Each structure stands twice: as C-alpha cells, then as structure tokens.
C-alpha cells in the first residue's frame with residue numbers, strides 16, 4: 256500500500272485519519288470495530304468500501320474526519336515514535352544525494368521507528384530492496400509487524416542484529432548505505448564490505464554532533480571513501496498572505512496610494528484566506544484595493560536535526576566496472 260495506490264478502502268487497510276492540518280493519526284480499518292476521537296464515534300464498517308479521501312461523518316451527524324491514503328510522507332507525520340526519527344527535509348535530501356530510485360539496493364541501520372525505511376521502500380520499489388538492521392529486539396519486531404501490515408515485505412527485509420558487533424552479513428550487493436547509529440564510524444568497514452565493487456557506492460551518516468562527524472569523516476577516509484562532504488538541512492517555513500498592491504500607473508504619476516488598514520476581523524480573514532493569485536476588495540470608502548498573494552519566510556528557523564555526512568566509494572578497477580551510473 257505504501258508504494259502503490261488503490262481507490263477503495265478495504266478491511267485490514269491502514270488509513271491516515273485527517274482531523275485538521277495539525278492533527279492526523281493512523282488507523283487500521285477492521286470490520287466490526289469503532290474509532291473514537293474528540294469529534295465522536297466512527298464505525299469502521301462505514302469506512303470499508305469508501306473511496307480514499309472520503310469525508311466520514313460520525314453517527315451523531317456532528318463531527319467528521321477525512322480518510323487519506325497512506326504515503327511514506329504522511330506516515331512520517333503519524334508514526335508511533337519508538338526513537339528519534341528522520342523528517343522529510345532530511346529524507347528528501349538524503350534520498351537525492353544517495354541517488355535512490357527504483358531498482359537500487361540499500362542498507363540501513365538502525366531501523367528505529369521505520370520512518371526513513373518507508374520512504375526508502377517507496378523510492379526503490381518495485382525492483383529494488385532495502386535491508387534494514389536494528390539491534391533493539393522489540394523495535395525490530397514492531398517495525399517488522401508494520402512492514403507486513405503495510406505490504407512492504409517484497410521491498411524491505413528487516414533483521415534483528417547488532418551491526419557494530421556483527422556487520423551486515425552482506426557483501427558486494429548495496430548501491431547505498433545509510434547509518435543512523437550512535438557510533439557510525441564503527442560500522443564504516445562493514446558498510447564498505449556491503450557496497451558493490453563494480454560501480455560507485457554511496458554512504459550517508461546521520462549524526463547530531465560535529466565531534467561524531469569528525470570521527471566518521473576520519474573513518475571514511477581511512478577506509479578509502481572519497482568526496483567526503485557534510486551538510487545540514489535547515490527547514491524554513493513560509494507564510495502565505497494577501498497584501499494590498501498599489502496601482503503602477505498611480506505610482507508612476509507620483510500619486511501616493513494610501514490604504515486603510517482592514518480593521519474588521521471578518522473582512523481581514525476574508526482578505527487573508529482569499530484564493531491564491533491576485534484579487535480585489537474594497538476599502539471602507541468603497542474604492543478598489545488590489546491584492547497580491549505573497550509568501551514570507553517565518554522569523555523562526557527551527558534548529559537542525561543532524562549533520563549529514565556523505566561520501567562515495569569508487570569502483571575497484573577491472574573489466575566489469577559499470578560506468579553507466
């Protein structure tokens with residue numbers, strides 16, 4: 256389900272229940288069950304057979320929710336956290352830099368809450384494969400259950416394993432390796448062994464502290480990786496708002512156009528929530544105000560989640576080197 260789409264909700268599906276922009280939750284739809292939230296009680300039976308995206312009204316006819324098709328991006332927003340997780344700004348940047356696409360073979364450790372695993376699976380499906388390793392037994396079991404429920408087992412294999420102590424148990428198969436571990440430098444040798452030798456191998460290590468980056472970079476260099484680079488992704492939100500737009504002819508004529516501030520709350524909301532693009536409204540004197548929809552970055556930039564250290568492993572020399580990548 257997470258790497259393919261279907262139209263109609265069936266018994267056993269995982270749906271994303273959308274209450275509002277800031278409130279969503281995952282729900283496994285099961286015949287005979289009921290779902291309760293602050294808007295009331297919703298019968299699963301009423302959901303089965305509906306099209307994804309449908310609005311369902313509770314049995315009192317008061318509250319409603321929307322039932323969304325699950326995607327990795329939505330899953331990252333609703334996944335039950337067992338650990339710190341990767342969020343979309345990092346996920347998208349890492350996926351691009353590791354050149355993930357259908358058919359790629361990828362190794363990841365640790366699996367954690369499986370947030371990144373879901374995105375990797377969707378990106379490399381249907382012909383690629385993700386081998387993901389987690390040494391915390393309960394986390395490995397929980398992630399395995401989710402991969403089964405989300406029909407991802409043809410693309411994802413999870414193993415309960417300590418990769419620092421025991422390596423990945425894979426040799427010469429991976430196009431890319433992703434390490435989200437407390438001591439990624441201790442897994443660099445195992446990553447090198449797992450990477451393909453006939454083409455460029457790519458690695459990314461996710462670490463919150465610069466000291467971890469330094470140790471990782473040294474280990475990558477010692478093991479023959481090159482093009483070692485570190486990035487941090489800083490997400491900046493943009494607000495969309497309508498602002499008055501002076502008439503250019505009046506400005507050229509040297510006439511100052513004055514706009515009265517919109518005091519009426521209802522009217523202000525109308526201006527702010529107006530449809531995208533430019534529009535018009537009238538001021539208190541009935542004269543026309545032209546509006547322009549603009550975006551403005553918010554003043555607050557949320558702190559980064561981690562540093563991303565990337566490197567590549569050049570192919571070994573030989574006749575069978577794949578230069579197409």
Ligand SMILES: C[S@@+](CC[C@H](N)C(=O)[O-])C[C@H]1O[C@@H](n2cnc3c(N)ncnc32)[C@H](O)[C@@H]1O
Nearest residue numbers: 340341365367368369370371389390417418419
């Ligand atoms: C921060 S979490 C990973 C989160 C994951 N990237 C996500 O998006 O959900 C790190 C995980 O690495 C696991 N881990 C730590 N050391 C490990 C090791 N030596 N072998 C395998 N897993 C390990 C931890 O148990 C933890 O679940």
